[in-house]
Amino acid sequence: MTADAAIVRAALVEGIRVRHELMVGELDAIVASAAVIRAALAAGNKILLCGNGGSAADAQHLAAELVGRFVVERRGLPAIALTTDTSALTAIGNDYGYEVVFSRQVEALGRPGDVLIAITTSGRSKNVVAAVAAARECGMKVVALTGAAGRGFVASCDGGVAVPAGDTARIQECHIAIGHIWCELVDSDHGGVRATARAGRLTGSPKEYALDELVALRGHLARSKRTVAWTNGVFDVLHVGHLHSLRSARGFGDALFVGVNGDASVRANKGPTRPIFPAAERVEMLAALDCVDAIVVFDDATPVDVLTALRPDVHVKGADYAPPHGKPIPEAELVRSWGGRVEFVPLVPGRSSTDTLARLLRE
Numbered sequence: 001m002t003a004d005a006a007i008v009r010a011a012l013v014e015g016i017r018v019r020h021e022l023m024v025g026e027l028d029a030i031v032a033s034a035a036v037i038r039a040a041l042a043a044g045n046k047i048l049l050c051g052n053g054g055s056a057a058d059a060q061h062l063a064a065e066l067v068g069r070f071v072v073e074r075r076g077l078p079a080i081a082l083t084t085d086t087s088a089l090t091a092i093g094n095d096y097g098y099e100v101v102f103s104r105q106v107e108a109l110g111r112p113g114d115v116l117i118a119i120t121t122s123g124r125s126k127n128v129v130a131a132v133a134a135a136r137e138c139g140m141k142v143v144a145l146t147g148a149a150g151r152g153f154v155a156s157c158d159g160g161v162a163v164p165a166g167d168t169a170r171i172q173e174c175h176i177a178i179g180h181i182w183c184e185l186v187d188s189d190h191g192g193v194r195a196t197a198r199a200g201r202l203t204g205s206p207k208e209y210a211l212d213e214l215v216a217l218r219g220h221l222a223r224s225k226r227t228v229a230w231t232n233g234v235f236d237v238l239h240v241g242h243l244h245s246l247r248s249a250r251g252f253g254d255a256l257f258v259g260v261n262g263d264a265s266v267r268a269n270k271g272p273t274r275p276i277f278p279a280a281e282r283v284e285m286l287a288a289l290d291c292v293d294a295i296v297v298f299d300d301a302t303p304v305d306v307l308t309a310l311r312p313d314v315h316v317k318g319a320d321y322a323p324p325h326g327k328p329i330p331e332a333e334l335v336r337s338w339g340g341r342v343e344f345v346p347l348v349p350g351r352s353s354t355d356t357l358a359r360l361l362r363e
Contacts, residue, residue, distance in 0.1 A: 015173055021164040022174055030178055033143045033159035034185040040115040040141065041186060046078035048110060050102040050131050051119030054172045056083035058119055062179040070183035071224050074190035080109060102131035112139030121171045123150020145178065147171040202280040205287040208295045211309060214257065217294060218310050221255055229253030230312035232303045234261045236275045238285045241348040248345035249316040250291040258292050259306055262299040304331050315342045
């Protein structure tokens with residue numbers, strides 16, 4: 001490996017590490033901060049953003065996503081980066097000092113119910129801290145974006161995220177990722193996927209959806225130009241063959257939706273036979289797999305109605321269905337009717353549910 005390649009690799013590895021720690025330790029903070037922003041926009045209030053240097057660029061970037069468009073077609077949302085008006089910045093800096101270039105604008109533009117997104121990798125930028133104080137006086141909410149050294153700054157705000165890193169570059173890379181996630185959640189309030197209560201689901205897993213929720217998610221992904229692969233089955237006695245098949249199926253799309261035969265569906269297909277594990281347990285097992293993005297339980301004998309509603313790009317079946325000698329796929333022509341296709345994944349020898357159950361019984 002060359003010296004340059006080593007530098008690149010080290011930067012990427014460190015970025016992965018920081019994002020992993022961010023996901024593990026700050027996921028709830030990201031969601032809670034988004035809730036503050038979404039509530040303000042839903043009430044007709046505006047978002048002000050400020051920061052210095054790279055953080056100024058992030059402030060402008062996120063304001064543009066809200067005023068223009070992130071992914072979903074929606075009305076423009078009120079957001080102002082306090083870093084872009086050169087006349088105001090230079091006049092305030094010249095007349096009063098650089099420490100008040102943001103607070104003076106907050107005083108002029110902020111109103112009760114508005115939100116200030118205050119970005120400082122250190123948590124100590126004097127003009128950003130002053131802007132927070134001005135926002136408080138205006139009756140605004142404050143959301144912070146900072147680094148590991150700024151946890152106290154986050155604690156002084158209404159919400160925020162302290163990226164678990166000390167390197168400015170890694171912190172700023174995560175800041176824009178968090179900002180994009182906030183924009184995606186804002187989009188979900190305007191025709192995307194809205195988070196809903198889990199009432200009526202078999203499990204509390206966030207991967208389990210009611211059909212109408214999954215249709216909304218499908219539409220959101222389609223607008224984002226992301227493809228959906230679909231597969232379905234009973235998934236009783238989950239085994240390594242299932243895992244290999246699901247991983248292969250995931251390779252056919254940007255997301256993998258899995259249909260699970262409900263207990264009533266299994267009985268309809270197999271007479272009095274009951275699955276060994278109830279649908280709720282089968283869903284929980286599938287939800288634990290990284291390759292599975294979303295799960296829906298259906299109680300019809302076939303997934304035709306679900307497929308008609310979801311219109312996946314790819315319908316994935318096992319190689320035992322592959323032509324010319326495979327089992328028939330009644331829904332194949334349905335999938336092709338909207339331009340979808342059917343793909344086949346190889347089977348793992350000796351790893352069917354029947355084989356696995358027989359082995360367990362022998363043991």
